[in-house]
Amino acid sequence: MKGRREGVGPHAATTIYLVVLAVGAVLLAGFSSRVHPISVGPDLIAVLALAVLAVAYPGVVVGDRVHLAISSIVMLAAQAVVGPAVVALAGALIGPFQGSSWQGRLFNSAQFSIFGCVGGLAFLAAGGTLDPAELAGVTPVVVHLALPMVVADLVQVLANAVLLSGMMRVARGVPVRLHIGLLLRSTGAAAAGYGVIAFILVVLWVPAQLGVVVATAMVLAPLLVAHWAYRQHADELQGQQRVLGVLVAAVEAKAPHLTGHSARVADLSGRMAEHLGLTPQQVADTRIAGMLHDVGQTTLPTREARGLDLTDPASTTVGYPRAGVAILGDLTFLRGALDSIETHRRALADDAAASLPSRIVALADLYDLLTQVGTPGGTVYAPSQARDLIATEHPGPRTEELVRALDVALTRAEELST
Amino acid sequence: MTPLVRVPDRLVSRTVVLLGLVAVCTGLIAAGNLLPTLLATHGHTLLLAVALVAGGELLRIRMPSGRETAPLSSAAALAVVLLGRIAGEPTFALESGLVVIVVSAGLAIAAAVRRARGDVVGTPALAARAVGVWVAAGLARGVGPSDGTLWAAQLSSTTSLALVALGMVVVAAVGLLTELVLVAGIRAERQRTPWVAAVRDEVGEAAPLTLAVVVTGPMVALMAPVLGLLALPVALVPLAMAYSAVRQYASNRETNRQLIGTLSHLTEHGGYTPEHHAERVAALCLRIGRVLGLGDRQLRSLEYAALLHDLGQISLLDPIPDGATVLAAPADQRDIAEEGARIIRQAETLDDVARFVETQTTAYRLVRELGEPVPLESRIIKCANAFDDLSRGTDDPVLVDAAMERIHLGLGYEYDPDVVDALTRVVEDASVGRVDGRSVVAG
Numbered sequence: 001m002k003g004r005r006e007g008v009g010p011h012a013a014t015t016i017y018l019v020v021l022a023v024g025a026v027l028l029a030g031f032s033s034r035v036h037p038i039s040v041g042p043d044l045i046a047v048l049a050l051a052v053l054a055v056a057y058p059g060v061v062v063g064d065r066v067h068l069a070i071s072s073i074v075m076l077a078a079q080a081v082v083g084p085a086v087v088a089l090a091g092a093l094i095g096p097f098q099g100s101s102w103q104g105r106l107f108n109s110a111q112f113s114i115f116g117c118v119g120g121l122a123f124l125a126a127g128g129t130l131d132p133a134e135l136a137g138v139t140p141v142v143v144h145l146a147l148p149m150v151v152a153d154l155v156q157v158l159a160n161a162v163l164l165s166g167m168m169r170v171a172r173g174v175p176v177r178l179h180i181g182l183l184l185r186s187t188g189a190a191a192a193g194y195g196v197i198a199f200i201l202v203v204l205w206v207p208a209q210l211g212v213v214v215a216t217a218m219v220l221a222p223l224l225v226a227h228w229a230y231r232q233h234a235d236e237l238q239g240q241q242r243v244l245g246v247l248v249a250a251v252e253a254k255a256p257h258l259t260g261h262s263a264r265v266a267d268l269s270g271r272m273a274e275h276l277g278l279t280p281q282q283v284a285d286t287r288i289a290g291m292l293h294d295v296g297q298t299t300l301p302t303r304e305a306r307g308l309d310l311t312d313p314a315s316t317t318v319g320y321p322r323a324g325v326a327i328l329g330d331l332t333f334l335r336g337a338l339d340s341i342e343t344h345r346r347a348l349a350d351d352a353a354a355s356l357p358s359r360i361v362a363l364a365d366l367y368d369l370l371t372q373v374g375t376p377g378g379t380v381y382a383p384s385q386a387r388d389l390i391a392t393e394h395p396g397p398r399t400e401e402l403v404r405a406l407d408v409a410l411t412r413a414e415e416l417s418t
Numbered sequence: 419m420t421p422l423v424r425v426p427d428r429l430v431s432r433t434v435v436l437l438g439l440v441a442v443c444t445g446l447i448a449a450g451n452l453l454p455t456l457l458a459t460h461g462h463t464l465l466l467a468v469a470l471v472a473g474g475e476l477l478r479i480r481m482p483s484g485r486e487t488a489p490l491s492s493a494a495a496l497a498v499v500l501l502g503r504i505a506g507e508p509t510f511a512l513e514s515g516l517v518v519i520v521v522s523a524g525l526a527i528a529a530a531v532r533r534a535r536g537d538v539v540g541t542p543a544l545a546a547r548a549v550g551v552w553v554a555a556g557l558a559r560g561v562g563p564s565d566g567t568l569w570a571a572q573l574s575s576t577t578s579l580a581l582v583a584l585g586m587v588v589v590a591a592v593g594l595l596t597e598l599v600l601v602a603g604i605r606a607e608r609q610r611t612p613w614v615a616a617v618r619d620e621v622g623e624a625a626p627l628t629l630a631v632v633v634t635g636p637m638v639a640l641m642a643p644v645l646g647l648l649a650l651p652v653a654l655v656p657l658a659m660a661y662s663a664v665r666q667y668a669s670n671r672e673t674n675r676q677l678i679g680t681l682s683h684l685t686e687h688g689g690y691t692p693e694h695h696a697e698r699v700a701a702l703c704l705r706i707g708r709v710l711g712l713g714d715r716q717l718r719s720l721e722y723a724a725l726l727h728d729l730g731q732i733s734l735l736d737p738i739p740d741g742a743t744v745l746a747a748p749a750d751q752r753d754i755a756e757e758g759a760r761i762i763r764q765a766e767t768l769d770d771v772a773r774f775v776e777t778q779t780t781a782y783r784l785v786r787e788l789g790e791p792v793p794l795e796s797r798i799i800k801c802a803n804a805f806d807d808l809s810r811g812t813d814d815p816v817l818v819d820a821a822m823e824r825i826h827l828g829l830g831y832e833y834d835p836d837v838v839d840a841l842t843r844v845v846e847d848a849s850v851g852r853v854d855g856r857s858v859v860a861g
Contacts (some may be wrong), residue, residue, distance in 0.1 A: 138505050196655040200641065207644040212579045217636050222630035223655035229626070229663035235767075236670040242765035243677045249764035250684055253733040253757065291616045299687040302735050327687055333675055 013196035018103060018168045021110040021163065028117045029088035035121065036083035036130065043082050044211040046205075050074040051090040052153060053216070054105040057098040058226060070223065072156070072191070075116040076198035077150050080145060083130050086121025091116035111163045119156035126151035132381075141207065146199055155196035157187060199222070221297050240333075244291060254303045254375025261373050266291035271409035273357065274403070285336030286357040292337065293361055294342050309376050311369045321345050322374065348394045363402045364409075366390060382409070430607040431542040434600050438545025441521050441552035444527055445515030456516065459508050463501070464520055466647055470654070471496035471524025475544075476531060478538070481623050482671040483714045485605075486540075488547075489627045492597070493657050495521040495547065496590045497650060499555045502572045505646035510572070514555035521551045528608030546600035554593025558586070564817060572639060579640070586636035594620070610843070610850040615711040623714060630660045675721075682725035690731040691741030698811050700724035702802040702844065703795075705851030709840040710794065720795045723774035727799050730758030730775075742807040743779075751779040774799060782834045797834040801825065801841055804833070818845060 039045070054071035071094045094111030123300045124130075128148030135141045142333045196221060204215035231233035248262045267291030273283040297305045297320050328334050340347075340358040347354035347362035354362070367386055374380035381389065387403055449456070457464065474491030481487060499517050501510040512520075525547060529539045559569045568585045571577040598620050606616035621628075634657045639650035682696035703724040707717050728741060731754055738746050741755060759776035762768050777796040784790040785797070808821035822845060829838055844850050 135644075138644075138648060140616070141644060142648075193655060193659050196652060197659070200652060200656065201635065203641050203644055204637070208640050210579050210583060210640060214583050217582065218633045218640075219491040219656060221633040222660040225626045225630040225660040226656075229660065229667045233663065233667040233670055236667060236674055238500050238635075239765070239767045240670070240674055240677060243674060243681065246681060246762055246765045246768070247684075248763045250732050252683065252731065253761050298684045298732055301688075302733055321688060327680060327683060331673070331680060333673055 011202040013170045014103065014167070017167060018106055018110070022311065024104060025088065025092065025110040025113040025117070028114055029085055029092070031120060032084035032117050032123070034087055036085060036124065038085045038089075043212075044086055047074070047082050047086055047090055047324070048093070050078065050212070053220075054094050057223075066274075069190075071112065072194045073198045073201065073219075073223075074086045074127075075112070075310070076149060076153055076156065076195060076202040077205070079120040079131060080128060080149060080198075080202045081130065083240045084117045086092070087120045088113045088117035099224040107167060111160065114163060115156050115159035117285070118159045122155035123148045123152035130154070132202060133209075137209055141203070145202065147268070149195055149199050149202075153361055157184070160186075175355065206310070209338065212246065244288070247295055248291060250298055254300070254302055255296050255308075257306065257373060258297075261368055264292050264293060264366045264368050264372060265293060265361065267413065268368065268406065269357075269361050270408050271359045271412055272364060272405040275405045275408045276356065276401075278358070281336065282357060286340060286360055288334060289337035289340035289357060289361045290364055292324065292328065292334070293321070293341050293365060295327055295341070296320035296322065297324040298384070299327070309377060311366070311375050320388050348390075348399065359402060360405070363390065363399070363406060367406060428607060430600075431605040431839075433603060434542050434549065435545045437600075438522075438548040441515075441518045441548050444552075445513075445519035445522070446518070448515035449519060452516075456512070460510060460512075462647060463504060463507055463510055466650055467494065467501075467520055468497045468524040468527065468825060470650055471498070471521055472527040472531070472781040474654075475525060475528035477661075479665050480667050480668060482718075483619065485620070485623060487627060489631050489657060489661055490654060490765065491524070492550075493631045493654060494595060494650070495524070495551050495633035496593060496631065497556060497638035497653070499551060499558055499592070499593065500569070500572075500586050500635050500639035502569055502639055503643040504649075505643055507646060512559070514552070514559045517555040517559070518548055518552045520729050522548050538659065542604045543601055543665055544596045544605065548790045550593045550595075550597030550598060554589050555594045557589045557592060559634055583636055583640060583728065586639060587632055589626070594632055598624055598628070607848070608846070609852060611708045612711045613712065615708075619714050626665060627660065629861045630657050669811055678722050678725050681729065683729050683740065684812050685728050688732060689727050690734065690737045692811060695741065695806060696725045696728060698800045699727065699799070699806050702805065703843075705844045706798050706802060706837060706840045707711075707795070708851040709797070709843055710836065712794070716795065719770045720772065720798060723767065723771045723778075723795060724799050726758060726762055726771065727775055727803060728754070728779055730754035730756065732761070733757060740807075740810075744804045744807040755779045759824065777801070780834050785834070786830070796813075797837050798840075801833050801837045804828075805841060805845070813849060818829060 005009050015124065025263050051074060052073075054074045057070045057396035071091075072314055074094075075091060075219040078090055089113030091114075092109050095107075096105040098108045099105040101385050126148035127144055128151075129135065129144040132141075135144055144200075161180045161183040162176075164183060165176045168174045169180045201215055201219045204210045204218060205212050208215075210218075252259045267290070270283055273286040278286065297308070300308075300320055309411060321342050321344060325338050328338065328341065339355055340361045343354055343358045344361040344365060347358040348366065367383075370381040370386035370389065374379070387406070391399060391403060447741055464840055468630070470672070471491050471494045474486045477490055478486045478488045485712075498520055499514075503509050520837050525544045526703065529541070529544060530540050548660060557568070557847075559567055561567060565574075567727050568582070568589060571585070572579075572582045581840075601615055602616040602620035603613060603645045605611075606613040628734045636654055637653040641653060645652060679697070685691040685697070686693055698712050700721050703720050707720050712720065728743065731738065731743075734754070738750070743751050755776050755778055759772040762772040762775060774793055774795040778799045780790055780792045780796065782792075782797060802824055807819045808824050812818075821844065824835055825841070829835055840851075
């Protein structure tokens with residue numbers, strides 16, 4: 001399942017939401033135990049052991065997504081073997097291990113318990129049997145096991161999305177419908193895969209009579225491979241960011257006076273893009289454009305690169321941004337950043353034609369050049385002077401909007417640093 | 419000197435193809451006139467099995483090293499080997515030779531589709547798959563008395579199913595390992611690299627996926643008594659998830675390779691080094707590295723370091739003529755290498771690459787006489803870079819001979835003799851150390 005299960009703020013609304021969820025989880029578990037009482041036996045112990053396994057393999061975070069949540073598979077399988085009340089208990093036990101703050105742990109515990117429990121109730125409502133050993137023939141297996149598990153899977157995904165989106169609404173003001181849509185789009189395929197794997201686990205465990213240990217070992221092998229591959233994937237993504245850092249280091253070796261400039265422009269550009277409501281992908285592209293906007297300078301003779309006055313509007317004819325695009329053009333994952341890299345030097349002067357990400361990078365670049373890098377003569381402006389200078393040289397409502405975004409970005413950066 | 423016995427070209431490839439043919443012929447002989455009857459009784463099972471083997475073969479995955487593998491096809495083939503009781507269908511009681519026929523039919527269909535598309539078929543690798551299946555089927559269905567084989571044990575109510583499952587996993591692993599070793603042999607022969615290194619890399623890179631593949635066949639066989647033929651596609655889902663994850667990772671690795679390639683172009687765009695110099699040096703280093711038996715991980719770092727070996731030139735105030743560092747003063751060579759390493763160290767994950775770049779200028783005599791710790795990778799880069807600088811990146815025989823002569827003059831003093839020996843083999847034979855991943859396919 002995807003989700004940001006951390007970062008729950010200490011606001012009253014969040015606390016109330018957490019308490020309501022926790023109480024709801026307890027009530028739902030109580031109701032479930034009346035529908036199908038908990039019976040202590042080997043299956044219960046096996047499910048709790050699987051819950052421990054789910055804690056040991058909490059899923060791999062790649063980018064902002066959690067891949068391979070074994071907990072979802074365990075809970076789906078448990079719904080068909082031990083019923084919703086035990087699943088609620090298992091969920092409550094798994095949740096606290098997936099969070100660092102107490103609010104995060106409490107939320108995850110309640111959330112896992114609730115979505116597992118409603119999934120289990122949906123399984124029973126859809127005609128699912130809790131005694132799959134009795135199923136004889138393919139059709140009964142499909143009707144009383146496979147299809148109810150599909151229903152439970154759907155309900156579980158939906159419940160997870162609603163609960164998470166509720167938290168995002170309360171804690172961060174993100175519209176519920178928007179967040180539910182995002183979650184369903186990003187987790188749909190994985191959830192279908194979890195459903196099939198849980199079904200295999202149950203079939204091997206009970207009707208095929210392999211027992212929980214052998215069944216789990218067989219199902220787990222491909223999942224461990226996927227787990228390993230996602231970890232490699234995450235490492236490669238991290239490596240990619242570091243190699244981009246080497247590109248910046250090459251620029252700084254060529255023009256040492258720009259040391260730190262690219263990182264600052266990337267940071268400012270990203271924050272401004274967030275404030276101006278760009279999509280997550282656009283924010284990421286704008287940030288990368290800010291980081292790599294000067295790569296073209298590596299094509300200049302070293303003396304020329306070290307003598308450039310980038311604060312001078314007259315130097316907008318310098319062609320290095322295009323050279324930067326020529327260098328980076330083959331890298332498909334940078335496609336969204338190329339326009340801003342190519343046009344940032346003329347984006348403020350050519351306001352009408354330039355895209356918003358390009359103007360963001362242009363303004364962040366100019367502001368940092370004026371306040372941090374300075375002119376070749378050594379002139380460095382104070383932040384207020386730099387803002388006034390930018391507003392005077394590039395008058396208009398669009399620049400004013402950008403300068404406001406810049407102010408917000410600077411304030412946020414300051415808040416974070418303190 | 420003329421060898422006493424002339425080894426035929428592609429002996430391993432031909433032997434593997436021959437073994438594959440023997441496996442298929444054995445199956446055909448075993449089938450005799452049973453084939454029409456089998457088609458009538460097991461029509462659905464055979465159709466599904468052939469379709470999954472063929473489909474999986476068409477969904478090959480390219481691993482980070484460039485090897486291609488077909489895990490879904492291998493898993494489907496091993497499932498056919500182990501299938502016994504199937505709910506709603508007659509028990510899949512086939513001779514081991516017939517199992518090979520079924521799998522080979524799927525592989526043949528995939529090969530025909532590939533040929534129609536204009537893709538490389540890779541017949542020896544397909545034959546290796548058939549041989550692997552033959553071995554696994556022989557072990558599962560042919561070893562032991564007729565009622566005491568592993569295959570028969572799954573039908574027995576007295577044998578522990580956990581033991582049967584374990585036996586199935588072992589048999590699947592042996593079959594898959596047979597295929598991997600044969601494919602490694604084909605690869606070693608084509609690249610003229612040590613077989614041991616090829617086997618190590620083949621098995622090493624395939625290991626995680628192999629783990630997933632060897633349990634999928636048994637999973638199908640053990641679920642089929644409950645799920646019927648539905649077990650075949652359903653059991654492939656976990657493997658498909660692993661396949662998807664590995665594909666994403668492999669694609670990301672390729673992106674990182676492109677990113678390093680972009681870094682290597684910085685000095686070319688700036689006019690410091692000749693066009694494609696870094697790419698040529700990297701390709702040459704890889705070939706030399708393979709001849710010297712370097713593993714995949716070492717080869718990757720070697721390639722990255724070779725691509726970035728001139729990065730330090732980026733901040734030179736006055737470019738070196740033609741970017742030929744081999745002709746620059748030793749102190750300048752060292753400064754460039756150190757500057758390059760400093761820049762590369764910004765990426766903490768590329769520490770070994772930075773080290774190879776940093777020590778690439780060290781003369782071999784310092785290794786020999788003073789025991790300086792210069793990695794083999796650095797010695798390879800030094801030699802390959804000198805060759806490309808001196809031959810000016812062309813294959814003009816006069817320039818190539820002159821470059822080799824100059825390098826031989828520095829043998830043992832400037833350059834590592836083992837590396838020069840490997841370079842000589844690579845320069846003399848264009849096929850030595852080259853990888854053509856698409857023509858050698860493992861499961």
